[in-house]
Amino acid sequence: MTDKSDVLVGDQILISEDVCRIENLVYEKPETLTDTVMHYCPGCGHGVAHRIIMEVVDEMDLQEDTIGVAPVGCSVFAYHYMNIDMQEAAHGRATAVATGIKRVLPDKFVFTYQGDGDLAAIGTAETIHSINRGENILIVFINNAVYGMTSGQMAPTTLEGMTSTTSPYGRDIKTMGHPLKIADMISILPGAHYVTRQAVNTPANVRKAKKAIQKSFEYQKLGKGTCFVEIVSNCPSNWKSTPVESNKFVVEKLIPFYPLGDIKVPKE
Amino acid sequence: MGDVKLMKGNEALAEAAIRSGCDAYFGYPITPQSEVLEYLARELPNRKNAAMKILQAESEVAAINMIYGAAGAGKRAMTTSSSPGISLMQEGLSYIASAELPCLLANINRGGPGLGTIQPAQGDYFQSTKGGGHGDYHLIVLAPSSVQEMADHVRLGFDLADKYRNPVMILSDGAVGQMMEKVEFPEQITNLQVDKPWATVGKPKSRERNIITSLHIDPHEMEAINLRLQEKYKVLKKNEVRYQTFMTDDAEYLIVAYGLAARISQKVVELLREQNVKAGLIRPITLFPFPSEIIKQVGSRVKGILDVEMNAGQMIEDVRLSIEGKTRVEFYGRMGGVIPTPEEIFEHFEKIFLKGESK
Numbered sequence: 001m002t003d004k005s006d007v008l009v010g011d012q013i014l015i016s017e018d019v020c021r022i023e024n025l026v027y028e029k030p031e032t033l034t035d036t037v038m039h040y041c042p043g044c045g046h047g048v049a050h051r052i053i054m055e056v057v058d059e060m061d062l063q064e065d066t067i068g069v070a071p072v073g074c075s076v077f078a079y080h081y082m083n084i085d086m087q088e089a090a091h092g093r094a095t096a097v098a099t100g101i102k103r104v105l106p107d108k109f110v111f112t113y114q115g116d117g118d119l120a121a122i123g124t125a126e127t128i129h130s131i132n133r134g135e136n137i138l139i140v141f142i143n144n145a146v147y148g149m150t151s152g153q154m155a156p157t158t159l160e161g162m163t164s165t166t167s168p169y170g171r172d173i174k175t176m177g178h179p180l181k182i183a184d185m186i187s188i189l190p191g192a193h194y195v196t197r198q199a200v201n202t203p204a205n206v207r208k209a210k211k212a213i214q215k216s217f218e219y220q221k222l223g224k225g226t227c228f229v230e231i232v233s234n235c236p237s238n239w240k241s242t243p244v245e246s247n248k249f250v251v252e253k254l255i256p257f258y259p260l261g262d263i264k265v266p267k268e
Numbered sequence: 269m270g271d272v273k274l275m276k277g278n279e280a281l282a283e284a285a286i287r288s289g290c291d292a293y294f295g296y297p298i299t300p301q302s303e304v305l306e307y308l309a310r311e312l313p314n315r316k317n318a319a320m321k322i323l324q325a326e327s328e329v330a331a332i333n334m335i336y337g338a339a340g341a342g343k344r345a346m347t348t349s350s351s352p353g354i355s356l357m358q359e360g361l362s363y364i365a366s367a368e369l370p371c372l373l374a375n376i377n378r379g380g381p382g383l384g385t386i387q388p389a390q391g392d393y394f395q396s397t398k399g400g401g402h403g404d405y406h407l408i409v410l411a412p413s414s415v416q417e418m419a420d421h422v423r424l425g426f427d428l429a430d431k432y433r434n435p436v437m438i439l440s441d442g443a444v445g446q447m448m449e450k451v452e453f454p455e456q457i458t459n460l461q462v463d464k465p466w467a468t469v470g471k472p473k474s475r476e477r478n479i480i481t482s483l484h485i486d487p488h489e490m491e492a493i494n495l496r497l498q499e500k501y502k503v504l505k506k507n508e509v510r511y512q513t514f515m516t517d518d519a520e521y522l523i524v525a526y527g528l529a530a531r532i533s534q535k536v537v538e539l540l541r542e543q544n545v546k547a548g549l550i551r552p553i554t555l556f557p558f559p560s561e562i563i564k565q566v567g568s569r570v571k572g573i574l575d576v577e578m579n580a581g582q583m584i585e586d587v588r589l590s591i592e593g594k595t596r597v598e599f600y601g602r603m604g605g606v607i608p609t610p611e612e613i614f615e616h617f618e619k620i621f622l623k624g625e626s627k
């Protein structure tokens with residue numbers, strides 16, 4: 001029997017007091033994350049997504065060899081938190097910027113981090129063509145079905161009937177078009193090596209998402225082409241919900257439309 | 269003596285890029301500049317020691333952002349386009365100017381506005397010299413008038429870009445890009461060597477991370493960046509003004525023109541001299557920084573100035589500002605891709621300055 005305040009680590013039971021002891025630490029902040037307090041709203045998935053990318057960079061010892069490209073959107077300040085060299089791209093242009101970097105520094109690891117407005121609306125052309133060229137980069141795509149930073153307008157990924165400040169009565173497919181399944185779309189491109197859709201709403205999903213990022217860095221090392229990791233996420237603030245409610249929405253609405261799992265896996 | 273070749277202006281530009289140690293070229297086809305990418309695609313595989321990476325981008329928007337990435341990674345990066353394509357690059361240029369990334373681009377100006385024509389024009393003077401994209405910034409603008417200068421300005425452009433961490437534009441037109449002339453390439457190219465400790469090449473343990481951004485939410489921080497840029501433009505105005513004078517020593521009349529219009533105007537000066545009219549020419553080579561001092565110096569002691577351009581009269585504003593109202597400044601121009609002849613410019617000059625007719 002375990003007490004409510006006990007914590008399970010593997011099969012070992014620690015009482016909560018012990019967790020505070022250095023020798024019992026099971027998680028340390030990776031060197032590749034700065035000490036800067038993140039500006040994200042409570043419960044937002046961006047922070048977790050940042051952390052797992054940086055954990056991978058840290059664990060694979062790639063800090064010296066990784067260059068990140070930040071988007072325009074809530075994660076515009078990703079470079080404040082990621083302790084690596086980074087470039088900030090114009091809205092939607094991240095994969096073009098990454099192409100420029102990777103072409104002149106082919107031995108470095110290059111990734112972009114982009115929201116759905118950035119990648120699936122204004123930057124669709126850059127996204128499709130970079131992937132079609134098989135640029136040897138990783139694209140991390142945070143799909144929260146809304147424009148977060150500009151306070152909740154409709155995104156290409158907003159679900160049918162879902163409200164936003166620019167679809168206040170719900171997204172009407174007849175006039176506003178269909179939600180865009182970018183990952184499925186790009187998976188048919190020969191340049192796409194690995195395409196997967198993950199989430200960060202539960203610890204198990206966080207681990208799977210991290211694994212996908214890890215694989216992508218490994219593929220990049222082998223020069224395999226573009227890796228695309230979509231992360232279905234939340235935006236409690238603009239969905240006007242609590243963190244818990246927003247994760248419920250992810251499970252009940254978003255994931256059914258954007259099912260998790262690998263969409264394209266490399267033939268070994 | 270270096271290599272002497274007969275080449276198109278666009279080809280000379282591409283060849284000079286190879287010889288100036290350009291690391292990356294990203295471009296998109298548009299007449300009349302497509303020969304640049306074509307030449308590089310053809311030549312590079314045969315140049316064992318040229319490390320330049322080239323790519324045909326999906327659009328000018330993508331091309332300029334690839335330049336941003338490569339320049340940010342500390343490499344010599346270049347793109348070329350023509351008017352409608354340059355309009356698409358304005359977003360990227362504003363970001364590049366703000367992030368202070370050195371790079372080179374060429375606008376082989378064609379007639380506009382809109383899709384316009386593929387014939388040569390100078391209608392992009394305002395866009396090139398006054399910013400073009402959003403915010404307060406300037407490109408360094410070089411205006412070649414010969415195939416030789418198309419080549420020379422590449423190395424000069426890269427060096428200026430590196431020295432000042434500023435984008436440089438070569439502003440020429442379809443005629444200079446397409447004409448064939450003799451061009452000489454120096455045997456030994458010596459590029460300005462500058463350290464780029466700010467470049468994003470991967471963060472070693474020994475230094476802080478490098479960040480390339482144009483985002484500064486705090487207005488005071490953003491103002492400080494703007495002040496720094498303005499300081500740089502002041503230094504440019506002091507140190508980097510370039511121009512050419514032709515028969516200005518005893519001139520009683522002055523023509524001011526750049527690029528192709530300047531070459532045509534040189535002929536006009538000769539025609540006028542044949543008629544015993546003491547005319548001279550000033551050709552700005554840098555359009556930003558603009559050669560205001562020399563125009564003021566020569567212009568203040570002549571009876572009249574004729575500004576000749578292949579547009580509706582854009583540089584004339586800078587000529588008038590330079591002259592501070594001391595001398596009458598008149599204009600002659602053709603638009604939409606029409607190239608003025610020396611004779612028609614001569615006739616206009618005669619009418620307004622010699623016969624005293626009003627326009």
Ligand SMILES: Cc1ncc(C[n+]2csc(CCOP(=O)(O)OP(=O)(O)O)c2C)c(N)n1
Pocket residue numbers: 072073074075091114115116117118119142144146147148149150155
């Ligand atoms: C050219 C341009 N157009 C519009 C904007 C305004 N803008 C900033 S962020 C954003 C939407 C970002 O949404 P998303 O990519 O989904 O990221 P999120 O904020 O949800 O993480 C928009 C439209 C801009 N900065 N630049």
Ligand code: SF4
Pocket residue numbers: 039040041043044045046074144148149234235236237238
């Ligand atoms: S607005 Fe939404 S996406 Fe942006 S930080 Fe807040 S919760 Fe996250």
